[in-house]
Amino acid sequence: MRQRTIKKKVECSGIGLHSGKKLRLVMRPAEQDTGVVFQHMGADGKHTLRPRPESVVSTGLATTLGFGGRKIATVEHLMAAIAGLGIDNIVVEVYGDEVPIMDGSAASFVFLLRSAGIRKQAGSKRVFRVKRELLFERDGKAIRVVPHDGFKVTYTIQFDHPLVGEQTFCLALSPETFMHEVAKARTFGFMKDVEMLQKNGLALGGSLENAVVLDEYGVVNPDGLRFKDELVRHKILDFIGDMHLLDLPMQGAFHVRCSGHEHNNAFLRYISEHRADYLEEVALASPDAAAAACKEPAAAMEPALA
Ligand SMILES: [Zn+2]
Structure with a gap:
């Protein structure tokens, strides 16, 4: 490749x-x-x-x-x-x-x-292939990665909100899956947080034009959601972006629960600091197996993350 x-x-x-x-x-x-x-x-x-x-x-x-x-x-x-x-x-x-x-x-x-x-x-395309399992947990947020040819992520979010509850989505990254399954998923926020942020001079550019906003009952945006599970799809989008801050793209199968930018970065710093233990640099000789389907049910990972 x-x-x-x-x-x-x-x-x-x-x-x-x-x-x-x-x-x-x-x-x-x-x-x-x-x-x-x-x-x-x-x-x-x-x-x-x-x-x-x-x-x-x-x-x-x-x-x-x-x-x-x-x-x-x-x-x-x-x-x-x-x-x-x-x-x-x-x-x-x-x-x-x-x-x-x-x-x-x-x-x-x-x-x-x-x-x-x-x-x-x-x-040739060069990547960091994850060579052994790492489970990185803090405050109920968890990222687990195991060796895999390609970049695959199974992500679970949980919000105490009638519209969200628990959502899980799996993406085996390729240009096609990225474009069709996550690229269009928008960032989101809760009305009470948005009001607080803007009162403090933050998120001044945030609006219904560039975010899904939720109130206590549902979606405030007049056109609703782009996907029923747009929120978890957006978390995968964020995760892909946050993991792409190493000098080379990473390859592995990730299982993520309730993470966010801060935990993503803490994980990335850890794996980068311990790269001799967890990462090996390889040149990809053939097309990668990124689109190998998301076969295993997300639930199979739950015990390790509980
Ligand atoms: Zn985002």
């Missing part, structure tokens, strides 16, 4: 979730073995940042990367789109301190990247 980049420069603009300001984003092709590179384009020039687990400085509201006093917030949906479409090498220029929230999902980024076109490069 060969490395991929985009064929040409593409750009978009949109509102920042944190600031509510209009922001511009430009994406450019990159040489093989470049990886994903962010460039913060500020009044004082261009500063380069390679996303890494330890460059995450905040996980409230969204995943924020920081470096030398500068920051780029809300990277996870874009990182998920890059991972989902199997793009290895790309330069992302951010004009402002945030990646625009767009419609709260990864759909706009998928559209943009696909309209640029995807180009195969000469070098």
Whole structure:
């Protein structure tokens, strides 16, 4: 399997979730073995940042990367789109301190990247393959990973809300499954939290245009949900983006319960710090087995996570 980049420069603009300001984003092709590179384009020039687990400085509201006093917030949906479409090498220029929230999902980024076109490069795709099981648990949140050819995630959420309750979804990642099953799932929040955030000057760009908002009884958005289980699908989207902050994409089968950006990052830091024990770098000789179906029922994993 060969490395991929985009064929040409593409750009978009949109509102920042944190600031509510209009922001511009430009994406450019990159040489093989470049990886994903962010460039913060500020009044004082261009500063380069390679996303890494330890460059995450905040996980409230969204995943924020920081470096030398500068920051780029809300990277996870874009990182998920890059991972989902199997793009290895790309330069992302951010004009402002945030990646625009767009419609709260990864759909706009998928559209943009696909309209640029995807180009195969000469070098083999390199990945970190998980080589032994790791169970990472804290405060009722759990991520368990076992060796697997490809990236597969079975995710369970639980909210004490009449519309949500417990939801489980399994995704075996490939560009097709990503586009059809999770890319369109939007971020979500509860009305009481949204009101509190905005009173404190946070989530100023958040609205029904870019989030599913729930009140005590159901969905506030007039058009309702895009999927019956849109919330858990969005958590998978976030998880894909948050796991894509290593220098190479990870391969393994993940079983996740009630995690979020903070726990995702704690897990990623742990596995990165102990990479000699858990990860091996391999070059993929043949097409990966990512689309190998989600056969085992999620319930089979419950005892290990209980
Ligand atoms: Zn999200």
